[in-house]
Amino acid sequence: MRYLGLDLGSRTLGISISDKTGLIASSYKTINHNEEYNRLVNDVVNIVNDENIDAIVLGFPKNMNNTIGPKGELSKSFKEKLESKLSIPIFLEDERLSTKSATDILISGNVSRKNRKKVVDSVAATIILQSYLDKENRK
Numbered sequence: 001m002r003y004l005g006l007d008l009g010s011r012t013l014g015i016s017i018s019d020k021t022g023l024i025a026s027s028y029k030t031i032n033h034n035e036e037y038n039r040l041v042n043d044v045v046n047i048v049n050d051e052n053i054d055a056i057v058l059g060f061p062k063n064m065n066n067t068i069g070p071k072g073e074l075s076k077s078f079k080e081k082l083e084s085k086l087s088i089p090i091f092l093e094d095e096r097l098s099t100k101s102a103t104d105i106l107i108s109g110n111v112s113r114k115n116r117k118k119v120v121d122s123v124a125a126t127i128i129l130q131s132y133l134d135k136e137n138r139k
Contacts, residue, residue: 013044
């Protein structure tokens with residue numbers, strides 16, 4: 001089963017993809033969207049079709065006290081838009097601290113600030129997807 005991982009930000013969408021066995025997540029790319037969510041949905045649909053994706057894992061930002069804020073509501077709305085265009089399962093995965101973890105990984109790898117900005121969202125999407133895959137594979 002092949003998965004697509006998504007980290008929806010206010011200006012960018014970080015994307016990761018799993019291998020065909022559904023064990024390993026890898027960074028795929030980042031799309032700048034400037035809040036053009038309908039175009040972004042079409043971009044995701046094209047990736048799903050091109051890469052033969054079986055399911056999507058969308059990062060679900062919650063507040064540290066487990067409540068759902070505006071960004072969480074945005075992710076739920078984006079999920080609904082994707083569901084209206086796709087007939088594959090879309091799972092929400094808690095993404096608290098994924099961007100911070102991605103930034104820490106890039107800093108420890110001595111990636112420059114300029115280059116970190118280009119890839120941090122796709123690395124965060126990889127962390128989100130890998131977290132989901134690890135949970136599923138433990139079942």
